[in-house]
Amino acid sequence: MTHWQNLLARSITTPEQLGRHFDLDFSALRGVSEQFPMRINPYYLGLIKTPGDPLWRQAVPDPRELEDTICLTDPLDEENRSPVENLVHTYPDRVLFLVTNQCAMYCRFCTRKRKVGTSRMLVSRQTMESAFAYLRKNKQIRDVLISGGDPLLLSDETLAWLLDNLRAIPSIQIIRIGSRVPCTLPMRITTRLAGILKRYHPLYLNTHFNHPDEVTPEAAKACARLAGAGIPLGSQTVLLKGVNDNAATITELMHRLLMIRVKPYYLFQADMTLGANHFRTRVETGIGIMQSLIGHTSGLAVPTFAIDAPGGGGKIPLTPNYLTSLGKTVTLKNYLGAPCGYHNDLD
Numbered sequence: 533m534t535h536w537q538n539l540l541a542r543s544i545t546t547p548e549q550l551g552r553h554f555d556l557d558f559s560a561l562r563g564v565s566e567q568f569p570m571r572i573n574p575y576y577l578g579l580i581k582t583p584g585d586p587l588w589r590q591a592v593p594d595p596r597e598l599e600d601t602i603c604l605t606d607p608l609d610e611e612n613r614s615p616v617e618n619l620v621h622t623y624p625d626r627v628l629f630l631v632t633n634q635c636a637m638y639c640r641f642c643t644r645k646r647k648v649g650t651s652r653m654l655v656s657r658q659t660m661e662s663a664f665a666y667l668r669k670n671k672q673i674r675d676v677l678i679s680g681g682d683p684l685l686l687s688d689e690t691l692a693w694l695l696d697n698l699r700a701i702p703s704i705q706i707i708r709i710g711s712r713v714p715c716t717l718p719m720r721i722t723t724r725l726a727g728i729l730k731r732y733h734p735l736y737l738n739t740h741f742n743h744p745d746e747v748t749p750e751a752a753k754a755c756a757r758l759a760g761a762g763i764p765l766g767s768q769t770v771l772l773k774g775v776n777d778n779a780a781t782i783t784e785l786m787h788r789l790l791m792i793r794v795k796p797y798y799l800f801q802a803d804m805t806l807g808a809n810h811f812r813t814r815v816e817t818g819i820g821i822m823q824s825l826i827g828h829t830s831g832l833a834v835p836t837f838a839i840d841a842p843g844g845g846g847k848i849p850l851t852p853n854y855l856t857s858l859g860k861t862v863t864l865k866n867y868l869g870a871p872c873g874y875h876n877d878l879d
């Protein structure tokens with residue numbers, strides 16, 4: 533067993549283990565962790581400072597997960613958009629390819645909490661072969677986003693096999709890996725792994741950080757290895773109530789990501805996922821946060837704020853409104869609210 537596999541094997545997966553660690557009684561959480569799996573590996577556990585803090589909220593089951601009556605099991609309608617198992621084809625030119633049901637931690641707000649870490653999601657060489665056949669046949673697909681679960685929980689060998697197969701399909705121009713491992717288990721990013729990944733360029737890696745406390749020296753080392761292998765790094769962040777739903781936290785996170793060579797990509801409104809209703813914030817909160825970023829900090833630090841449309845309509849960007857009128861003259865206001873005009877009287 534490698535170091536990261538050993539860490540993973542020592543994860544907390546039951547309320548009893550959690551209770552022993554924090555010296556508290558968590559037996560009330562048993563129903564929750566039976567419905568939605570828990571996995572808190574020793575690395576991420578070590579980042580939690582105190583019960584109820586922003587990292588705790590992402591990792592520890594909450595009784596409210598079973599009280600949700602508003603949200604949807606499959607908010608993005610992924611199951612109906614899967615022409616073959618574990619492949620979601622929403623946009624014509626790109627697909628989401630789910631290659632494992634395992635994650636280094638099971639985030640309580642996960643969009644796929646209906647199935648990650650459970651037998652409700654099964655990936656096998658056979659489902660992957662069906663996806664390769666679909667990708668070979670549908671030549672308009674030029675971008676494959678590998679996700680899960682977390683693709684980097686696959687062994688080095690399986691990952692290389694998967695990437696070999698994708699690279700053998702000429703119509704695929706770019707491969708993207710969506711992985712939370714640089715945040716939740718950065719020890720997985722070994723020099724051996726970086727050496728494998730660099731064989732498949734152009735390959736992009738999009739990770740997922742939600743709080744400045746997650747940007748640790750270990751995460752920095754993992755990202756330096758990936759960037760050193762020539763892999764452009766992006767990150768998505770989910771706006772989560774009680775975790776990061778204010779301008780100061782998001783601004784600090786964006787700055788810290790840039791310091792570890794990760795470019796903020798999306799800031800997502802939390803999906804309407806069954807069992808995650810208590811994490812949702814009002815859309816106005818996100819727009820206000822964007823307003824406090826745009827112009828006030830480097831453009832590099834500004835992600836695209838988006839809602840992934842319930843029902844599977846795709847990602848819809850939301851931007852604060854800087855346009856006050858649109859006609860022969862355009863009137864605008866800048867990030868400080870100062871008005872400005874632009875002559876638009878052109879053919």
Ligand SMILES: *Cc1c(COP(=O)(O)O)cnc(C)c1O
Pocket residue numbers: 620621622623626627628677847
């Ligand atoms: C997010 C997503 C993509 C990729 O979208 P980008 O905006 O290109 O990053 C592709 N397919 C599905 C189903 C997705 O959810």
Ligand code: SF4
Pocket residue numbers: 634635636637638639641642643644648680681682712
């Ligand atoms: S790492 Fe990603 S896929 Fe896995 S539980 Fe967290 S949000 Fe879901």
